[in-house]
Amino acid sequence: MADISIEVNGVKFPNPFVIGSGPPSTNFRTIDKAFTAGWGGVVAKTVSLSSTPVMNVNPRYGKLKTPNGDIIGFENIELISDRTLEVWLDEFKRIKDKHPDKVLIASLMESYEKSRWQDLTGLIADTGVDMFELNFSCPHGHPETEMGAFMGQNKEMVEEVTGWVREVSKLPIWAKMTPDITDITAPAKAAFDGGADGVAAINTIPSIVGINLESLRPMPTVEGHSTPGGFSYYAVKPLALRKVSEIARALKGRDISGIGGVISSHEAIEFILMGSSTVQVCTGVMLQGYGMVDELNQGLSDFMDKNGFKTVREFVGHSLQYLTTHHHLVDMKIAKKSDALGTNRDENWGKDITKETDKLASN
């Protein structure tokens, strides 16, 4: 087995696979299961001060299925943790006592008030957690009260709030980005300017997963109504890879925790090749269970052996060098006098559209 451990922001991860904040990290029991199963790190479900009201509804999930029944996407309208901070403080301590070699990351979210962010940070820092992740990215519920993605879409707020947390704690900080923004590099840069050590990308994408054609109601349907929620799982991977690549290219050498649509080692390796030094999984675990980490570890090790990589760090961002502009692709074709430029001009379409499509696809 290759050495799949990695040091990120001074913290040693036994493997780069981290549970993303959500149901698989929502209390002591779930986090204990994750570490026992072999996950290198866990970002706990986002917490706030106990006075922040959190009231979830049911049902709160919706699946996107192909006509064959395969699940390819997932929507949720779940809020941050509905458990009190006092309970969490005790559990953070107990988790670290039981799993001292695993990386426990506390995810924080609060309203736009310096004292609230600093109180929350100070209380949690004393429990022995290893890192913080700042949730600037929850897309539903909280943005209506100027939290979560509301902040993540405002780079000045991202810088300022990150700075508040930086002021009161020496622990490494990741800032979690919303993909629901035109230029994700702006809040990412702002986070580093505010003192972050890394960024996590992406949180979920605002979505409406479907409409029930019997009831004519959008899903998930709560008392006959719905609200747009966060989209995750396999279908978001291409969007997440692009966002991660943008951050990696704009902020070279910075640590990124890649997230979005990982269902196996294949996607996880793709995130590393696009610049992530750790990879988070949330919905994949909800649908497959914690045991999927075995395949992640084995698949990564096999990939490294096959390609002669001795460390994970060696190939973080390796494939970014092959991203360029469309103009450059055309120039390279012209330079090679390649006939591939002309073989399928638009005027040639019209014999068999499915075959013509296949001919132009790379996989």
Ligand SMILES: Cc1cc2nc3c(=O)[nH]c(=O)nc-3n(C[C@H](O)[C@H](O)[C@H](O)COP(=O)(O)O)c2cc1C
């Ligand atoms: C049910 C559910 C609850 C989530 N809750 C949180 C949360 O409390 N805080 C947070 O930062 N992200 C939360 N997320 C987002 C995930 O951590 C992750 O960024 C996103 O789902 C994309 O990754 P995935 O495709 O592996 O799920 C949640 C996701 C789901 C599906």
